[in-house]
Amino acid sequence: MSFTVAIVGRPNVGKSTLFNRIIGKRISIVDDKPGVTRDRIYGEAEWNGKRFTLIDTGGIEPTVKEKDIILNKIKQQVDFAIDNSDLILFVTDGKDGLTSTDLDIADILRKSGKTVILVVNKVDNFDSTKIDNEFYKLGFDDVIFVSAIHGLATGDLLDKITSYIIDSGLDNGEEEIVKVAVIGRPNIGKSSLVNAILGEERVIVSDVPGTTRDAIDSYLEVDGKKMLLIDTAGLKRKSKMSEDVEYYSMLRALSAVERADVALLVLDATEDISEQDKRIAGIAHEAGKAIIIVVNKWDLVEKDSYTADEFSKKIRDELNFIKYAPIVYISAKTGQRVGQILELINRVMENYTLRIKTSVLNEVIREATAVTEPPSIKGKKLKLYYASQVAVKPPTFCFFVNDINLFHFSYERYLENVLRKAFGFEGTPIVIKPKQRK
Numbered sequence: 493m494s495f496t497v498a499i500v501g502r503p504n505v506g507k508s509t510l511f512n513r514i515i516g517k518r519i520s521i522v523d524d525k526p527g528v529t530r531d532r533i534y535g536e537a538e539w540n541g542k543r544f545t546l547i548d549t550g551g552i553e554p555t556v557k558e559k560d561i562i563l564n565k566i567k568q569q570v571d572f573a574i575d576n577s578d579l580i581l582f583v584t585d586g587k588d589g590l591t592s593t594d595l596d597i598a599d600i601l602r603k604s605g606k607t608v609i610l611v612v613n614k615v616d617n618f619d620s621t622k623i624d625n626e627f628y629k630l631g632f633d634d635v636i637f638v639s640a641i642h643g644l645a646t647g648d649l650l651d652k653i654t655s656y657i658i659d660s661g662l663d664n665g666e667e668e669i670v671k672v673a674v675i676g677r678p679n680i681g682k683s684s685l686v687n688a689i690l691g692e693e694r695v696i697v698s699d700v701p702g703t704t705r706d707a708i709d710s711y712l713e714v715d716g717k718k719m720l721l722i723d724t725a726g727l728k729r730k731s732k733m734s735e736d737v738e739y740y741s742m743l744r745a746l747s748a749v750e751r752a753d754v755a756l757l758v759l760d761a762t763e764d765i766s767e768q769d770k771r772i773a774g775i776a777h778e779a780g781k782a783i784i785i786v787v788n789k790w791d792l793v794e795k796d797s798y799t800a801d802e803f804s805k806k807i808r809d810e811l812n813f814i815k816y817a818p819i820v821y822i823s824a825k826t827g828q829r830v831g832q833i834l835e836l837i838n839r840v841m842e843n844y845t846l847r848i849k850t851s852v853l854n855e856v857i858r859e860a861t862a863v864t865e866p867p868s869i870k871g872k873k874l875k876l877y878y879a880s881q882v883a884v885k886p887p888t889f890c891f892f893v894n895d896i897n898l899f900h901f902s903y904e905r906y907l908e909n910v911l912r913k914a915f916g917f918e919g920t921p922i923v924i925k926p927k928q929r930k
């Protein structure tokens with residue numbers, strides 16, 4: 493299990509802002525809705541070559557107004573963090589100063605014996621003479637003044653956090669090679685894209701040429717990470733029959749996808765999305781692979797500021813079964829945004845292999861079932877006892893229920909949305925399996 497850091501603190505001190513600052517904002521090429529700060533509560537971070545999992549406990553608590561309920565909830569949240577993390581970031585507000593709730597939280601934390609870093613947030617202009625030493629009086633060894641919103645001193649905070657992470661040497665999951673298949677119709681630009689990626693400055697191509705019958709493999713390294721790129725257009729078959737061409741391109745897509753973790757689904761910006769595009773997308777989805785939608789030949793499109801949005805809308809309509817896949821607009825010819833594909837691969841791969849702690853998972857599910865109760869059929873009500881993640885690649889969740897016949901598709905979809913909202917599984921399918929509890 494990776495080193496887990498939990499963020500606690502009363503509402504409005506900037507927990508979610510700090511979370512976003514550390515986990516990193518989504519890149520703007522992805523058509524995400526802005527402004528929702530509480531989308532994700534769980535993410536992987538890396539700093540100085542060390543990795544950790546960050547949990548924003550504020551995201552687990554429901555929004556309530558009554559004061560004593562809030563207090564109660566904060567206590568629950570802090571207890572949760574104590575039970576489920578290795579290190580706690582206790583966030584306070586440097587503008588407001590300490591409140592009685594802060595003192596309560598500090599008490600609980602001190603008694604827990606956990607490692608705590610006191611984070612004084614909203615210190616937008618650091619002036620050491622103006623820092624109130626009431627914060628030091630709380631008795632925590634580590635006190636760091638930051639501005640989460642401006643990113644001031646957040647590097648110092650990350651230095652501090654990672655200083656507590658001991659290199660175990662056990663974590664050789666890093667060494668694993670990420671396998672990426674480039675799939676799409678003939679002539680869509682697959683080979684051009686592979687060449688563009690191999691030509692990127694950050695990419696080191698290693699000279700172990702591997703060729704399988706239906707694809708050409710390239711081994712490469714990006715920022716120290718090993719990657720295998722599978723080009724399904726590698727070997728072109730000459731055929732006069734267009735059905736043959738399609739048949740072989742499907743076959744190549746199938747075998748490449750089978751071997752891959754991530755599929756780059758290439759579309760043509762100058763053409764409508766075809767039945768064949770849908771079938772190829774379906775192959776990757778059915779196989780449970782992570783998917784990135786790459787719209788190529790963007791250089792040929794006459795654009796205004798709406799063009800990408802309109803195209804994205806079309807993609808979401810036509811390929812509505814892979815709504816989780818991020819979209820990137822590129823030109824393999826000019827190299828535009830090809831580098832961003834590499835970042836997307838890393839990000840999507842993290843989600844594809846993400847493991848959620850059972851306690852965190854069940855906390856999220858408990859809140860979700862409180863908001864939308866499980867359905868009843870003929871007076872019999874579905875009961876969710878317990879959930880646990882049983883696999884990665886793709887993330888797979890078992891839900892133990894009283895009667896699987898009551899576990900309807902619509903409720904499954906609701907649960908999928910809940911999981912996506914809480915854990916941000918962008919780019920990866922997730923599998924939900926109901927299991928009857930005996």
Ligand code: GDP
Pocket residue numbers: 501502503504505506507508509510529550613614615616638639640641642
């Ligand atoms: P949470 O409820 O603890 O998660 O708090 P939020 O992250 O939602 O932040 C609460 C408010 O404080 C928001 O309006 C933020 O924009 C603001 N905020 C967060 N960090 C800072 C900061 O470093 N400086 C200032 N001035 N405002 C901040």
Ligand code: GDP
Pocket residue numbers: 676677678679680681682683684685725788789790791792822823824825826
């Ligand atoms: P594949 O069959 O999918 O591997 O497609 P290719 O990489 O062979 O590309 C098919 C044709 O499209 C070639 O003539 C390429 O030069 C052209 N092409 C590929 N990518 C781009 C692009 O981004 N912009 C433009 N204008 N042409 C492209």
